[in-house]
Amino acid sequence: MGNKNNIEIIEIGPRDGFQNVTEFIPTEKKKEIIERLIEAGVKRMQLTSFVSPKHIPQMQDAEEIVKYFINKYKDIRFFALVPNYRGAKRAFDIGLREITYVISVSEGHNRANVNRSVDESFEELKKIIEEFPEMYVNLDAATVFGCPFDGEVTYDQVEQYVKKAVDIGITTINLCDTIGVANPEQVKKVVENLLIKFPNIEFHIHIHDTRNMGMLNSYVAIESGIKHIQASIGGMGGCPFAPGASGNLSTEDFIYMLDKIKVDTGIDFEKLLSVAKECKKTIPGVYSGHHINIDENLICSF
Amino acid sequence: MGNKNNIEIIEIGPRDGFQNVTEFIPTEKKKEIIERLIEAGVKRMQLTSFVSPKHIPQMQDAEEIVKYFINKYKDIRFFALVPNYRGAKRAFDIGLREITYVISVSEGHNRANVNRSVDESFEELKKIIEEFPEMYVNLDAATVFGCPFDGEVTYDQVEQYVKKAVDIGITTINLCDTIGVANPEQVKKVVENLLIKFPNIEFHIHIHDTRNMGMLNSYVAIESGIKHIQASIGGMGGCPFAPGASGNLSTEDFIYMLDKIKVDTGIDFEKLLSVAKECKKTIPGVYSGHHINIDENLICSF
Numbered sequence: 001m002g003n004k005n006n007i008e009i010i011e012i013g014p015r016d017g018f019q020n021v022t023e024f025i026p027t028e029k030k031k032e033i034i035e036r037l038i039e040a041g042v043k044r045m046q047l048t049s050f051v052s053p054k055h056i057p058q059m060q061d062a063e064e065i066v067k068y069f070i071n072k073y074k075d076i077r078f079f080a081l082v083p084n085y086r087g088a089k090r091a092f093d094i095g096l097r098e099i100t101y102v103i104s105v106s107e108g109h110n111r112a113n114v115n116r117s118v119d120e121s122f123e124e125l126k127k128i129i130e131e132f133p134e135m136y137v138n139l140d141a142a143t144v145f146g147c148p149f150d151g152e153v154t155y156d157q158v159e160q161y162v163k164k165a166v167d168i169g170i171t172t173i174n175l176c177d178t179i180g181v182a183n184p185e186q187v188k189k190v191v192e193n194l195l196i197k198f199p200n201i202e203f204h205i206h207i208h209d210t211r212n213m214g215m216l217n218s219y220v221a222i223e224s225g226i227k228h229i230q231a232s233i234g235g236m237g238g239c240p241f242a243p244g245a246s247g248n249l250s251t252e253d254f255i256y257m258l259d260k261i262k263v264d265t266g267i268d269f270e271k272l273l274s275v276a277k278e279c280k281k282t283i284p285g286v287y288s289g290h291h292i293n294i295d296e297n298l299i300c301s302f
Numbered sequence: 303m304g305n306k307n308n309i310e311i312i313e314i315g316p317r318d319g320f321q322n323v324t325e326f327i328p329t330e331k332k333k334e335i336i337e338r339l340i341e342a343g344v345k346r347m348q349l350t351s352f353v354s355p356k357h358i359p360q361m362q363d364a365e366e367i368v369k370y371f372i373n374k375y376k377d378i379r380f381f382a383l384v385p386n387y388r389g390a391k392r393a394f395d396i397g398l399r400e401i402t403y404v405i406s407v408s409e410g411h412n413r414a415n416v417n418r419s420v421d422e423s424f425e426e427l428k429k430i431i432e433e434f435p436e437m438y439v440n441l442d443a444a445t446v447f448g449c450p451f452d453g454e455v456t457y458d459q460v461e462q463y464v465k466k467a468v469d470i471g472i473t474t475i476n477l478c479d480t481i482g483v484a485n486p487e488q489v490k491k492v493v494e495n496l497l498i499k500f501p502n503i504e505f506h507i508h509i510h511d512t513r514n515m516g517m518l519n520s521y522v523a524i525e526s527g528i529k530h531i532q533a534s535i536g537g538m539g540g541c542p543f544a545p546g547a548s549g550n551l552s553t554e555d556f557i558y559m560l561d562k563i564k565v566d567t568g569i570d571f572e573k574l575l576s577v578a579k580e581c582k583k584t585i586p587g588v589y590s591g592h593h594i595n596i597d598e599n600l601i602c603s604f
Contacts, residue, residue: 183562184521212555212592216518219486246592253514260485290514290548 004263007222008044009251010204010230011037013279014065015046015081016248017236019058021285027061031068033279037233040271044077046100046230050087063094070095079138083114088128088135097135100174101125104142105161108149109178113142118161126168138172139165140206144190145175145182155190162198172202174230177217180210180238180246184220191224206230207249208238209288214249215257222263229254234276235288250289252276306565309524310346312506312532313339313553315581316367317348317383319538321360322549323587329363333370335581339535342573346379348402348532352389365396372397381440385416390430390437399437402476403427406444407463410451411480415444420463428470440474441467442508446492447477447484457492464500474504476532479519482512482540482548486522493526508532509551510540511590516551517559524565531556536578537590552591554578 014034018025037045047069053060062080069078079098082088091099103121104110110118129137143150144158158175165173175190187205194203205221205228207214218229232238235250252272259269276292279285316336320327339347349371355362364382371380381400384390393401405423406412412420431439445452446460464475477492489507496505507523507530509516520531534540537552554574561571578594581587 183559185563210592210596211558212517212552212590213559215514216521216559219518246595250514256513257485257515257518261487288514290512293548294512 004222004261006227007258007263007265008228009042009255009258009265009267010044010046010228011042011233011251012046012206012230012248013037013233013236013251015049015059016238017232017234017279017285018283019049019056020237020247021058021283023284024058024060025283027064029282030061030065033233033275034065034069036271036275036278038073038076040275041265041267042076043266045079047078047080049081049083050090050099051081051083063090066091066094066096079136081140082128085124085128085131088132088137092132092135098138099128099135100138100140101128102140102142103161103165104147104178105153105157106143106147106150109143109147112149122164122168125165125170129169136172137170138174138204139170140174140176141165142176142178145177145186146179148179155193158190159194159197162194162201166198166201171200172204174204174206175221176206177208180208180213182207182213182217184213184216187217187220188224191221191226195225202228204228204230209235209246209249210238212246214246214288215253218249218254219257233272233289234279234285234292236279236283236285238286238288247286247288250276250287250291252291253289256291306524306563308529309560309565309567310530311344311553311557311560311567311569312346312348312530313344313535314348314508314532314550315339315535315538315553317351317361318540318550319534319536319581319587320585321351321358322539323360323585325586326360326362327585329366331584332363332367335535335577336367336371338573338577338580340375340378342577343567343569344378345568347381349380349382351383351385352392352401353383353385365392368393368396368398381438383442384430387426387430387433390434390439394434394437400440401430401437402440402442403430404442404444405463405467406449406480407455407459408445408449408452411445411449414451424466424470427467427472431471438474439472440476440506441472442476442478443467444478444480447479447488448481450481457495460492461496461499464496464503468500468503473502474506476506476508478508479510482510482515484509484515484519486515486518489519489522490526493523493528497527504530506530506532511537511548511551512540514548516548516590517555520551520556521559535574535591536581536587536594538581538585538587540588540590549588549590552578552589552593554593555591558593 232248238247533553534550540549
């Protein structure tokens with residue numbers, strides 16, 4: 001692997017994972033899992049999302065979670081997802097100073113997801129940046145690799161989108177494979193071109209494992225120059241509406257692979273795996289992780 | 303991807319997949335699945351294994367399956383796994399002219415798997431080659447990337463093993479990641495070195511998805527020069543003793559990925575997916591495939 005230094009894993013399970021669980025996870029349970037993730041060495045984490053509690057009741061304890069963690073762990077970089085101005089204000093009011101706002105690259109998905117056009121979303125993002133100058137605002141670029149409504153998304157569309165974001169002051173952009181359709185050549189092309197075109201922007205990658213390419217595409221992203229990989233404990237999450245479907249790239253599976261190729265992220269695989277197993281045991285949800293199912297005492301033949 | 307021409311997918315589900323199913327799959331059901339795989343475009347397939355029916359009752363219909371298919375489809379390259387001379391003789395007697403014999407690279411696994419030393423296995427392989435000169439004999443090299451008993455397997459061990467095989471006349475060797483511990487840098491190193499050292503040997507790769515690296519390692523193998531990938535319909539199989547664990551690389555998931563990067567294998571993804579779904583619906587087993595779980599009508603948000 002060419003670029004294996006300074007790879008950062010960003011844990012998103014407490015948001016993207018938990019958010020997709022139907023049954024409410026007790027706040028104390030969430031806290032326990034998040035604390036254990038920190039003990040395992042996670043240094044940057046998406047804690048929750050400030051969405052309408054009516055729309056997504058699972059995230060109704062956003063304030064409590066954020067308040068608890070930002071006060072207790074000063075050296076961990078916490079952030080939360082916000083779908084709109086209202087969410088940003090809630091995050092700010094509780095004392096959080098880093099958020100992620102979501103805009104899809106494709107019109108179809110943006111309308112379905114947040115009920116407005118891409119331009120309207122960019123207007124709102126601008127307003128958030130202006131009204132909360134102390135807030136660090138990341139941008140989640142949804143449907144970078146394909147849209148369930150509009151189909152193919154071209155590199156040119158992505159580049160124009162990124163330019164628009166950069167023009168209003170965004171410096172961190174998360175390339176999201178929202179529906180898990182990215183392929184390795186596409187990831188390579190998009191990442192390599194964006195890194196050349198926008199050398200001062202911090203790009204992340206966020207790959208859903210829907211079509212079994214979470215591990216492959218995230219690996220290829222690193223080979224193409226990406227330094228920040230988003231992953232979810234146990235591979236939780238990904239898509240709330242497909243019971244049997246796969247979730248996100250599993251953090252512990254990815255850490256195992258990185259360990260094997262001698263990429264040190266500061267995260268302890270065994271500790272992380274035990275957190276993932278605890279999640280699987282106690283939280284009913286979608287799990288894409290493989291290690292959580294392995295019984296090391298059983299030996300395969302042939 | 304550098305070497306994307308002439309990639310061949312070898313379907314192993316009817317052996318490695320079915321063999322790991324506890325409940326006996328009716329022979330007619332097996333025939334139906336195999337015929338549908340052929341209709342989907344599969345041209346080379348591991349049909350069954352000639353093992354002791356007492357040891358693995360699932361494969362008790364090996365003769366019937368082989369006889370049916372070798373007579374009906376003359377243009378498909380069928381082969382079967384044999385663990386010993388007795389299996390080779392059964393295969394020969396029923397009219398099959400291509401088999402795969404298994405020897406582990408590591409002593410510990412070979413003893414556990416076939417109850418003899420690696421040298422004793424090579425002696426038996428030599429005997430099979432000599433006694434059945436009309437038989438094309440492939441060699442499955444188990445534990446190339448790691449052994450559950452002996453731990454790490456070095457490249458030098460693998461090279462010595464291959465040399466030994468080549469010296470007795472083997473020309474096709476399947477590099478098996480029996481317990482799913484291979485990592486991409488190891489795959490690259492092993493494959494690239496073997497291809498340089500043994501340019502006239504046809505190497506296959508067979509990656510178990512135990513640790514979520516079936517797709518990644520198989521992709522890296524192709525990038526490193528491998529032309530023959532073994533995969534199992536639905537991702538069935540892999541390890542019979544771990545109920546929750548993952549199986550093999552799923553043929554349909556891999557074909558989807560190859561289609562996306564414009565590698566044409568002659569196999570139709572949609573047809574293959576429908577066979578995988580039929581397997582999942584009617585055969586209780588371990589399925590690593592992801593596409594079989596996707597409901598395309600459901601849309602993911604955020």
